[in-house]
Amino acid sequence: MIADQAPRDREGRMKRLEGKNAVITGAASGVGRAASLLFAREGAAVACVDVDAEMGAETAAMIRAEGGDAVFIEADLADPASIEDMARACMAWRGVIHVLFNNAGIAERAAFEDIALEDWNRQIAVNLTAPFLCSQKLLPALKAAGGAAIVHHGSIDGVLGNPTLVAYSASKGGLQPLTHVMGFWLARHGIRVNCINSGALRESKQGIPVRLNRDNRAGQPMSDAQRRATPMDRPGFVEEAADVALYLASDESSYVNGSVITLDGGRTGLTPGTF
16 A cells, blocks of 8 residues: 555554554553553554453443454453463454553552462463463464564563562563563564553553452552652553553564563663662
């Protein structure tokens, strides 16, 4: 398709994901919902994956209400069998997948000595094992694209360690080397793999619900200490993470592979205690 005939949005811009199929996990709220809406507005057909059937289906319905193409697929990413079912459903929906956004994540606050093994295992399963398994099980459809992108959603807590989010920090810490090695192994198939390490994403410009915990409690507001440590003096918006995911999913990042982009308002670029 030549540029003059390429589909455009209402502002006349060419849509960056036109004709592509995307799978987004954790699509019921937060960054996942923001990315689902954004990818659809940029022309993608979107499979919205989440364990929350009501809100996940709502995301897909919101896309369809805007004239987009979306389907909801329920999956518990802590369960490998459920991931297999999800992958089969996605590949039945579309035989070719161009974008996989491994966005789903959960966090439970606890002191080290108080962490229950069940909570530890579930956070490792959802935050680290699921991105590996989702990528592996969807690999046939990603290979079939002849050029695809996988985006992981990590955290700065996986780089520095958050004392109140022990299991979360450990699980997100594994995503960075996983991104590097997947970028090596999958480049031969034309698949790029990258990661977003985000800081405090506590707000939405569009009123999208922002949740971290599996019992649907809202994430805690940005603390005074976090704000002081962030040069931009504010939390991030979930839409800002969706924008970075769109960049990594699109051809605009065609030579970006095995990389980690930090989205934290400048927080981790400074030595703690020096200001």
